[in-house]
Amino acid sequence: MRIPGPGARGDGGVGAVAAAGGLHLYQLLLHAEYGPVVRFELPGAGTAVSVADPVLLEATAHVDKRPARLFEFLAPLCEAGNLQVLDAEEHGPWRRLLLSVFAGRPSHERHFAHFTTLATELADRWAERAGHGPVALQKDLTALSLRMICAYALGGAAADIVDPDRVTAAFEDVLTTYLGPAREEGAASAAGSLAYLRATVDRVIAAHRSGGRTDRSDLIGALVEAGEEPARIRDTVMVTLLAAHHTTGVAVSWTLHLLGRHPAAADRVAAELDHVVGDRAAPGFAELRRLTYLELVLKESMRLYPPGPYGARETTGPLRLGAYEVPAGTTVFYPFWAIHMNPAYWPEPEAFRPERFTPEEAAGRPRLAYVPFGLGPRSCEGAGLAMVEAQLVLAVLLKRFRFRPAPGHVVKPVERFVLWAADDIRMVVEPRRPGPEHP
Secondary structure, eight states: OOOOOOOOOSSTTHHHHHHHTSHHHHHHHHHHHHOSEEEEEETTTEEEEEEOOHHHHGGGTTOOOOOGGGGGGGGGGOSSSOGGGOOHHHHHHHHHHHHHHHTOHHHHHHHHHHHHHHHHHHHHHHHHTTTSSOEEHHHHHHHHHHHHHHHHHHOGGGTTTOOHHHHHHHHHHHHHHHSSSOOSTTHHHHHHHHHHHHHHHHHHHHHHHHHTOOOTTSHHHHHHHTTOOHHHHHHHHHHHHHHHHHHHHHHHHHHHHHHHHOHHHHHHHHHHHHHHHTTSSSOOGGGGGGOHHHHHHHHHHHHHSOSSOOEEEEOSSOEEETTEEEOTTOEEEEOHHHHHTOTTTSSSTTSOOGGGGSHHHHTTSOGGGOOTTOOGGGSOTTHHHHHHHHHHHHHHHHHHEEEEEOTTOOOOEEEESEEEEBTBOEEEEEEOOSSOOOO
């Protein structure tokens, strides 16, 4: 049976995506019109097959290959080969090594105090500017998440080597130029920034080697201990900075946006924080597990606004998706936003309902109905770390502040490597008073 979808337009699909307002919105339109499996023109990849049904997704979960053309934009960050398109044989051991660091409680706990300090410093800055106009959440929070992941990826040996402000500025320069729409503008500056970042990582690697110490909770230490070549270690750190830089800041921004529009949920989060954290400014690492409603809110936020709105794989053999046969070499597109908005598994999908993620409600859904960090062997290795960071930052900010939408400001989701907001998310930040509050 032929997979349904729109006819070819002759422009590789660029016009249809632009007319819809972006690839994330185009997927919603496609699946609303043609059903759970759609054939369409994907710019840069020819014809692709998009799958928005979590049950059918199970048939693709084993696929361990990414379409190289779609990930060429990351090539400038890598010198030893694009880490996002490693073949399965090489990718498996590299992934297991990353998971040994990113997925472990010792790693999270070791860095937790420093993460808390960074989050508190941002809260202090916002407290000082209270009453002086709205805050641009995504700008400040992605800068915070970049500082966090720099500290995490570069490790303790970097304390006397790395200038965190300069690293942050250099990485933003690289992101804006190499991954933005105007790649030729500022190319010389970005090349210098990229060279600086690589030299910085090299100095940290050298410090690890000369110190002779290894630590499985330290990314560079684990890579050095595993015998990885310096170029591969450097590339791994660069890609880690890219991936983690946006995830946490974007997720926290959208969560605060939603809580600003739903004051009853914000009250409940605040009450939970007061009960668990008491008079302290931030929770301890073990207390994150007790912030159960905050976790529900964060998950619902990432359902409505997944930081990465889509992903892609390439079939290495024939694949059956329900009634459809997909040949080898086909780009399979994962429309995470469309999956999260599938009304068959998410009644009234546009409504903000954190209770969807209680154990009772979650038990009735397929496991791939919620995929904010991807699926299968190419899913995000740093998912656990991202959740710890996001819950901590939210706890620190919501313990101290109430967030209200800035009057007249329109929040419009757009694509910028992640699900960004076109003109940031601008909110009024006010000190919180104890007890139930309403704007």
